[in-house]
Amino acid sequence: MENSLLSLLIWLPIFSSVLVIFIGNNHANTARWASIIISVLVFMMSLSLYTGFDSSTHLMQFVERTSWISQFNIHYHIGIDGISMPLIILTTFSTILVIVAGWEVITKRCAHYMAAFLMMEGLIIGVFSSLDAILFYAFWEASLIPMLLIIGIWGGGNRVYASIKFFLYTFLGSVFMLVSLIYMYNKGGSFSILDMHNLELSFAEQSYIFWAFFIAFSVKVPMFPVHTWLPDAHVQAPTGGSVILAAIMLKMGGYGFFRFSLPITPDASLEFSEIIIVLSLIAIVYIGFVALVQRDMKKLIAYSSISHMGFVTLGVFILFLVYKSSAIEGALLGLEGAMVQMISHGFISAAMFLVVGVLYDRLHSREISTYGGVINSMPKFTGFAVLFAMANAGLPGTSGFVGEFMVILGAIQANIWYGVLAASTLIIGAAYTLWMVKRVFWGAVTNPVVATLKDINAREFSILAILAVAVLAMGLYPQSVIELIHTSIEHLLHQALTSKL
Amino acid sequence: MNNIIEFDTSSLWIALPEFFLLSAIVIILLLDLFLDKRFKQVTYYLTQFSLLITGLLAFNLINHPQTIIFGGSFVLDNMASVFKVFMMGASMVAMVYSRHYLRAHFLFRGGYFVLVLLSVLGMMVMISGYSLLTLYLGLEILSLSLYALIAIARERADAIEAALKYFVLGAIASGLLLYGMSMIYGISGSLNINDIASFASNANLAPRETLIINFGLVFLVIGIAFKLGAVPFHMWVPDVYQGAPTSVTLFISTVPKIAAVAMLLRILVDGLGNMHAYWSDLFMILSILSIALGSVVALMQTNIKRMLAYSTISHVGFIMLGFITGTLTGYGAATFYMLVYVLMSLAAFGMIILLNKQGFEVDQISDFKGLSKHAPWFALMMLIIMLSMAGVPPLVGFYSKFFILQQVVSAGFIMIAVIAVIFTVISAYYYLQIIKSMYFDETDKNITIQAPIDIQLVLSINVILILAVGLFPDFWMKLALSLF
Numbered sequence: 001m002e003n004s005l006l007s008l009l010i011w012l013p014i015f016s017s018v019l020v021i022f023i024g025n026n027h028a029n030t031a032r033w034a035s036i037i038i039s040v041l042v043f044m045m046s047l048s049l050y051t052g053f054d055s056s057t058h059l060m061q062f063v064e065r066t067s068w069i070s071q072f073n074i075h076y077h078i079g080i081d082g083i084s085m086p087l088i089i090l091t092t093f094s095t096i097l098v099i100v101a102g103w104e105v106i107t108k109r110c111a112h113y114m115a116a117f118l119m120m121e122g123l124i125i126g127v128f129s130s131l132d133a134i135l136f137y138a139f140w141e142a143s144l145i146p147m148l149l150i151i152g153i154w155g156g157g158n159r160v161y162a163s164i165k166f167f168l169y170t171f172l173g174s175v176f177m178l179v180s181l182i183y184m185y186n187k188g189g190s191f192s193i194l195d196m197h198n199l200e201l202s203f204a205e206q207s208y209i210f211w212a213f214f215i216a217f218s219v220k221v222p223m224f225p226v227h228t229w230l231p232d233a234h235v236q237a238p239t240g241g242s243v244i245l246a247a248i249m250l251k252m253g254g255y256g257f258f259r260f261s262l263p264i265t266p267d268a269s270l271e272f273s274e275i276i277i278v279l280s281l282i283a284i285v286y287i288g289f290v291a292l293v294q295r296d297m298k299k300l301i302a303y304s305s306i307s308h309m310g311f312v313t314l315g316v317f318i319l320f321l322v323y324k325s326s327a328i329e330g331a332l333l334g335l336e337g338a339m340v341q342m343i344s345h346g347f348i349s350a351a352m353f354l355v356v357g358v359l360y361d362r363l364h365s366r367e368i369s370t371y372g373g374v375i376n377s378m379p380k381f382t383g384f385a386v387l388f389a390m391a392n393a394g395l396p397g398t399s400g401f402v403g404e405f406m407v408i409l410g411a412i413q414a415n416i417w418y419g420v421l422a423a424s425t426l427i428i429g430a431a432y433t434l435w436m437v438k439r440v441f442w443g444a445v446t447n448p449v450v451a452t453l454k455d456i457n458a459r460e461f462s463i464l465a466i467l468a469v470a471v472l473a474m475g476l477y478p479q480s481v482i483e484l485i486h487t488s489i490e491h492l493l494h495q496a497l498t499s500k501l
Numbered sequence: 502m503n504n505i506i507e508f509d510t511s512s513l514w515i516a517l518p519e520f521f522l523l524s525a526i527v528i529i530l531l532l533d534l535f536l537d538k539r540f541k542q543v544t545y546y547l548t549q550f551s552l553l554i555t556g557l558l559a560f561n562l563i564n565h566p567q568t569i570i571f572g573g574s575f576v577l578d579n580m581a582s583v584f585k586v587f588m589m590g591a592s593m594v595a596m597v598y599s600r601h602y603l604r605a606h607f608l609f610r611g612g613y614f615v616l617v618l619l620s621v622l623g624m625m626v627m628i629s630g631y632s633l634l635t636l637y638l639g640l641e642i643l644s645l646s647l648y649a650l651i652a653i654a655r656e657r658a659d660a661i662e663a664a665l666k667y668f669v670l671g672a673i674a675s676g677l678l679l680y681g682m683s684m685i686y687g688i689s690g691s692l693n694i695n696d697i698a699s700f701a702s703n704a705n706l707a708p709r710e711t712l713i714i715n716f717g718l719v720f721l722v723i724g725i726a727f728k729l730g731a732v733p734f735h736m737w738v739p740d741v742y743q744g745a746p747t748s749v750t751l752f753i754s755t756v757p758k759i760a761a762v763a764m765l766l767r768i769l770v771d772g773l774g775n776m777h778a779y780w781s782d783l784f785m786i787l788s789i790l791s792i793a794l795g796s797v798v799a800l801m802q803t804n805i806k807r808m809l810a811y812s813t814i815s816h817v818g819f820i821m822l823g824f825i826t827g828t829l830t831g832y833g834a835a836t837f838y839m840l841v842y843v844l845m846s847l848a849a850f851g852m853i854i855l856l857n858k859q860g861f862e863v864d865q866i867s868d869f870k871g872l873s874k875h876a877p878w879f880a881l882m883m884l885i886i887m888l889s890m891a892g893v894p895p896l897v898g899f900y901s902k903f904f905i906l907q908q909v910v911s912a913g914f915i916m917i918a919v920i921a922v923i924f925t926v927i928s929a930y931y932y933l934q935i936i937k938s939m940y941f942d943e944t945d946k947n948i949t950i951q952a953p954i955d956i957q958l959v960l961s962i963n964v965i966l967i968l969a970v971g972l973f974p975d976f977w978m979k980l981a982l983s984l985f
Contacts, residue, residue, distance in 0.1 A: 069974055069978065071979060072907065137894060138894035141894045142893070142894055144893070145884075145888060145893065148933075148936075152936075152940055153873075153940055153941060160937055160941045163937075164930070164933050167933060168926060168929060168930060168933075175923070175926055176919070178906070178922065179910065179919055179922060182906055182910045182918070186907070
């Protein structure tokens with residue numbers, strides 16, 4: 001049991017999703033209850049990853065390894081370290097949220113909806129725990145399928161376009177990764193990711209591999225200029241889909257940089273770090289301005305996600321510049337900040353999309369102009385919404401502040417202008433978030449329908465309350481997360497700064 | 502050079518599956534003449550039974566040491582036996598699917614089954630052919646049966662058109678092939694693959710001899726490319742796939758591919774393996790063109806049979822890509838891809854047939870609209886088939902592409918691998934179109950499945966295999982490699 005915990009976390013949701021499909025749409029309530037029980041169970045089990053985790057070592061834990069495709073020396077090899085563990089718990093946590101969030105709202109093919117999210121949960125846990133490149137790739141690609149269906153079946157008016165764009169974009173991104181993985185296998189004779197970390201590669205090889213990885217991961221993050229699929233996907237996806245997309249799927253891209261790009265191609269990462277930093281800063285500043293002019297709330301949050309994820313890539317690649325100009329502590333700060341930002345963004349973006357979801361369920365409009373003065377009819381809900389908006393704007397005391405602050409501190413050590421540009425997000429972010437809050441929640445009621453809105457029910461209240469606790473807890477005591485990731489990040493930093501040439 | 506065919510009764514055992522099938526064909530043909538219309542089912546069951554027995558006989562010969570009989574014109578080795586067993590399995594599945602279609606479209610005639618059996622016999626001869634003449638003989642038995650099979654829907658103009666097109670282009674291909682064979686025969690002085698191989702491996706070939714071999718080689722490659730449907734010799738594929746009755750398309754798109762690959766292996770690998778440097782360049786061009794054209798042109802199709810035809814062209818490109826490495830593992834990868842392709846193609850056309858109703862022909866992508874609502878199980882099946890064809894893991898279509906790409910990259914052709922994967926992404930778009938039709942499009946059309954339980958069951962097993970072999974591909978990869 002102890003040894004197969006990770007496998008259980010991957011396969012229990014996947015097999016249960018098949019079960020839920022067989023329960024069928026005619027027994028929607030059974031399907032709902034089965035899904036919630038399974039997702040809570042999986043979450044509980046994932047907590048024992050936390051309790052059983054030894055944060056004093058960077059080595060992989062909960063490792064399982066058996067031969068899978070012996071022809072290519074491919075193993076079913078899974079394990080976690082401080083980088084993947086928090087992301088797995090984030091996944092199990094978010095899955096409960098989306099299942100509860102879809103409880104009454106999804107009436108069309110309810111069982112299939114729940115099954116898709118359970119399937120997705122298992123596949124994404126597989127992505128975060130794979131230590132074999134082909135196993136990773138299989139989970140990585142397979143996770144596209146449920147998301148394609150979620151957007152395409154339960155999405156909005158333009159869902160077909162959005163879902164196919166989503167699929168093709170990410171599919172195109174990852175095939176180049178496949179070719180470079182194969183290349184490394186042919187060179188080193190192993191698909192183990194840990195072996196690839198130690199594989200000797202010339203600079204030219206590293207460059208090609210770096211860009212192949214970059215295409216795969218930057219599409220997923222998404223970075224400027226390959227971000228255009230995200231607003232479409234977010235706007236069209238049902239609330240649950242948006243939550244998973246923003247809270248977890250984007251993290252797969254960031255995770256890729258942590259697990260593949262930095263340790264496998266350290267010299268190429270160093271060489272090209274300035275390009276990535278510039279792209280990240282463009283994402284932070286320019287996409288921030290783009291968010292400012294959005295009329296659609298979901299689009300606004302989607303752009304804000306891109307802007308916030310810019311901090312992740314900035315934190316990852318700023319370390320090379322910081323290391324050149326000052327001490328290793330600054331580099332560590334940036335990298336840890338990136339990791340903290342990923343987790344924090346998981347909570348905040350999930351919360352923001354759920355907030356929009358609550359409004360959308362009532363008025364079936366995402367337009368900011370439909371609303372105004374929501375506080376008058378939904379005071380409790382507005383309380384939560386404003387809290388999450390503040391967190392999104394990076395208010396100290398919320399989790400949104402911690403990661404961004406750490407990355408900005410790191411960036412300033414590298415180059416004061418990078419720091420200034422990154423810090424400008426605190427202003428731009430506050431501008432677009434608070435302006436949205438002003439237009440949606442405050443002021444007089446202009447649309448008579450808004451006055452008739454009912455405040456959130458117990459189900460919605462509990463989801464938002466849990467998220468509020470998470471956002472505040474991480475903001476007030478970030479040390480709890482940093483302790484978990486510290487040793488692994490330190491090791492990663494060491495790998496990234498050790499030349500392979 | 503042994504031109505006298507010695508007849509030795511012990512060699513009969515080696516070709517037992519072929520002899521059995523031949524006798525079965527004769528018996529079924531005669532029996533069918535005298536069967537009353539009410540008992541036409543008997544022909545079907547006898548056909549399945551003879552395929553089963555032939556398969557078992559071939560299975561029995563697996564691991565038989567390599568034996569060459571009939572004066573060097575017929576070979577039995579592991580590759581032959583495994584290919585034959587697999588071919589029998591695929592044919593039986595194809596027959597199960599066909600029955601529903603034939604009934605729904607009033608094509609259920611004894612002749613159909615006899616022609617299928619004849620073509621299977623031709624393919625068995627191709628698989629075991631070890632001289633150019635035997636190979637050609639097998640190919641012609643196959644082709645002639647197929648022409649007749651396509652034209653079996655004789656009241657349908659498009660079927661007749663397809664049959665004629667296939668006949669004319671197939672005849673040209675056979676002519677080119679024969680011309681190439683005559684060149685090789687002329688210079689090496691033998692029709693036997695063995696003798697040709699030893700002639701070609703002679704290190705002291707005169708430049709003139711190499712030139713003539715190359716000259717013949719080009720024609721052989723063109724002939725084989727014609728039969729496989731590789732670009733630029735693919736013109737017949739879309740028209741034949743679209744025009745032929747779906748059950749015949751199903752058959753043409755699957756089982757003959759096994760035989761074509763076998764013939765390729767016999768002539769180019771067993772016979773002219775030493776000339777690999779000359780023909781691999783041709784293959785590289787053919788395969789890249791096939792992958793590109795197959796992926797791009799399929800995007801505009803609305804007819805699903807035509808779309809799958811282009812998809813086949815792109816799959817053929819991948820199969821041929823396996824041959825450019827010139828290593829045994831590369832040939833193994835191509836064989837694995839071919840087996841996987843047959844598995845997927847069977848299922849894809851099986852799905853189309855499944856939706857056919859009495860007198861109602863399903864051949865448009867839009868016919869799949871609303872399937873997920875009315876038959877969620879089969880929509881899921883089709884989803885798996887399409888994603889597998891697109892090469893999405895963990896389905897088996899991914900591993901076959903992966904195997905080929907791994908070989909291509911290890912041979913140093915990284916750019917070719919990159920081009921191939923880019924077109925894979927492009928091709929994903931049209932597979933997604935079907936998923937879109939099934940899942941995303943709203944329709945009030947009601948789809949009812951009229952197909953009998955046996956096809957539903959076999960189809961489900963077929964698709965579950967696509968998933969299962971995808972999850973555990975090791976055994977099949979090893980099997981494909983063990984043939985070389």
